[in-house]
Amino acid sequence: MHATTPVNVKQLKSELMNHPDKHFVDYLCNGLQYGFDTMVKYDNIKTMECRNNLSARSQKDTVSDLINKELCNGFVYGPFEKLPFDDCRRLILDLSAPHNDTNVSINDLIDKDLCSMTYVKIDDAIRLITKYGKGTKLYGKIPPPRSTCREAATQLPECLRSNVVLNETVKQLWTHAVANTTRSLYNIGFSHFVRFLLLNGITYNSHDLPLVSEDVLIYFIAHCFKVLKLKHTTMKIYLCGIRHAYLKSGYHNPLETPHGEFLPRLTLILKSVKRIQGSQTGTRLPITFQFYRKSAIE
Structure with a gap:
């Protein structure tokens, strides 16, 4: 399996050949080439479809166009500090939804001891x-x-x-x-x-x-x-x-x-x-x- 990325992984490896942390270089380059581990450790739970946020519900056509573009390109753009184009919108994947609910979110499934900030x-x-x-x-x-x-x-x-x-x-x-x-x-x-x-x-x-x-x-x-x-x-x-x-x-x-x-x-x-x-x-x-x-x- 290969991940889709605009990054030239081969050139990046060449630029980082003298980096002291070889483990980090391998993690970064392999993640860009094959995809990063989401660190989700549970797969035996029921599936739940979360309701879109208000901004997504009020601009359905915009969200649909964005999703189609993401599917065609094979990757997600952003995040940006400001809108790169006035007539475009950015798609946000809320992996913390649902909030304050008995059902768990994607982020809830990630071990906080392994991934925390x-x-x-x-x-x-x-x-x-x-x-x-x-x-x-x-x-x-x-x-x-x-x-x-x-x-x-x-x-x-x-x-x-x-x-x-x-x-x-x-x-x-x-x-x-x-x-x-x-x-x-x-x-x-x-x-x-x-x-x-x-x-x-x-x-x-x-x-x-x-x-x-x-x-x-x-x-x-x-x-x-x-x-x-x-x-x-x-x-x-x-x-x-x-x-x-x-x-x-x-x-x-x-x-x-x-x-x-x-x-x-x-x-x-x-x-x-x-x-x-x-x-x-x-x-x-x-x-x-x-x-x-x-x-x-x-």
Whole structure:
């Protein structure tokens, strides 16, 4: 049996080949390809047909059209935070129905010990603050200090951080720090780096870049060489993109030691890649009359 999905499962497997949790990758890819286990553990109960919700009863034609489309396509769209199209409606399968009834729903048949979800409540945060007292600061996991340590935010006075005009000016200057073509290449390189980090369990968000070591950069180059099949020159551009992103976010240059020298082991790895790939420079031919004549004809 194969499930119908718009996801390219083969490509997804390739993208997740370096993911540290192989069990999760197998569960995700097999679920998309063959279908996920609903975790319903009971099948010896009577069947009950639940009444549709009011929104479904009031728009019978819309619901019928949606069901037919689902049957034709073989999968369910959504959920969406807002309507993707003004003239369309989304079909919702209420697996918790019937509510407050002696008859059980689909969700009631699922073992809560195997499938459960708990949201973090504001009461939990209040309880922690009350426990540790006034002035408590809430942090996530604090990484150990490294050479890429970020500059302290308190170094910039509040009057400057709140200056809208200067903030926009600084943003504009950063935009013009490199040429448009170069910036595009930098963004591509940094995107590959972020994807590499996420695939290997290193979290990232746009406001707090992960503190990377020389070893992480070396393994990224190995990833570019073995998986992405990139040339030595492209790898150097990607490293420049990483450096640009970190400098722009207020970090020290991740490609340098605390003494301002280029990372020595990373340098050797790049030389190794260049040596393996060899020189790709083509043979230069002399400019002759025949060359000019051919160029003019073309």
